[in-house]
Amino acid sequence: MEPSTALKRTPFHEFHRAAGAKLVDFAGFEMPVRYTGDVREHQAVRTAVGLFDISHMGEFEVRGPESVAWLDRMVTNHVAALSDGQALYSPMCRPDAGIVDDLLVYRYDDHFMVVVNAANVTKDFAWLEQHKPAGVTLVDRSDQTALLAVQGPKAADVLRGHVPAAALELDYYRFTTGDLFGIPATISRTGYTGEDGFELYFAAAQAPRIWNALLESGKGHGVTPIGLGARDTLRLEAGMALYGHELDDTTNPVEAGLITAPLPHSHDFSGRAAIEQVLKSGPVRKLVGFMTSSPRVPRPGYALCETGGPAVGAVVSGSPSPTLDTNIGTGYVRASAAVPGTELEMDVRGQRHAVRLVPLPFYKRPR
Secondary structure (H helix, E strand, O other), X not given: OOOHHHOEOOOOHHHHHHOXXXXXXXXXXXXXXXXXXXXXXHHHHHHOXXXXXXXXXXXXXEEOOOHXXXXXXXXXXXHHHOXXXXXXXXXEEOOOOOEEEEEEEEEOOOOEEEEEOHHHHHHHHXXXXXHOOOOOEEEEOHHHEEEEEEEXXXXXXXXXXXXXXXXXXXXXXXXXXXXXXXXXXXXXXXXXXXXXXXXXXXXXXXXXXXXXXXXXXXXXXXXXXXXXXXXXXXXXXXXXXXXXXXXXXXXXXXXXXXXXXXXXXXXXXXXXXHHHHHXXXXXXXXXXXXXXXXXXXXXXXXXXXXXXXXXXXXXXXEEEEOOOOEXXXXXXXXXXXXXXXXXXXXXXXXXXXXXXXXXXXXXXXXX
């Protein structure tokens, strides 16, 4: 591990230090893993509202007359079907259907923004640049962009009166532009927690003003800064994939449950032929969720086995679930075993622990 002085820092770094956060290396950034405790922070998001620094994510600006057609070739979802002010989630695949990254595409009236995972910024930019045609410009805006998430049942209350009123009426995966505490911003009704909430993009130079304003506005609503530890348990309960765990460049979107037949559009995209073949033949393995009453927390790499029998897969994510008060995990298992209700065993250094497959997500917020 490189010394912390070599790590990148987001525009909110000094606020994390002042709040006493434990800082760790995450995707080359010195990031807060926790402030007061993972469970306390997790429950704050489920019951009130949390504030997340996610400025380590990457943002690419795409412009030009060929942008729509090109993005539709680069990702599996249907970019041309987006209206202005709409975003989509999509895998981006190699020709063999291995997932380069999972990302968001935002459609503005005159350009697109592609939001990628922090660990993949360099790789994704190189992949897109390699396949970029004439008529498209691609610019990495990551260093100039700050990104905060406000998540939880009281998220809208924190922003009320400080963003355009229409922003608070946005449907899921819709966004608008307007002033955020007087600062130009993109206000998006998206998130990675399973709760209602918003993601806020604005100029990195305005980070101190926005951070302080959100904490001040959220005082009466229980706003709490949230670290990466709680972010991971929140996203896992909500059944949301994490690149490097549920997804990587050896994973195809069919086995991950991201693509089912029929495909969203008829034109070609990178990986389409390989994806169609997997849809036709059926995946060899599938992503599943499971619960266990064992005190042993599921860890990536633990084998998932038939009861008293051989391995049929492996864990890719796991943690205690503060909401469900049990241990939960995800894993890839042989397709024939990937049936909710199936009883398997998790092998932890030669000792077997019973697990039961359950549908994803583990948690859905009340509507």
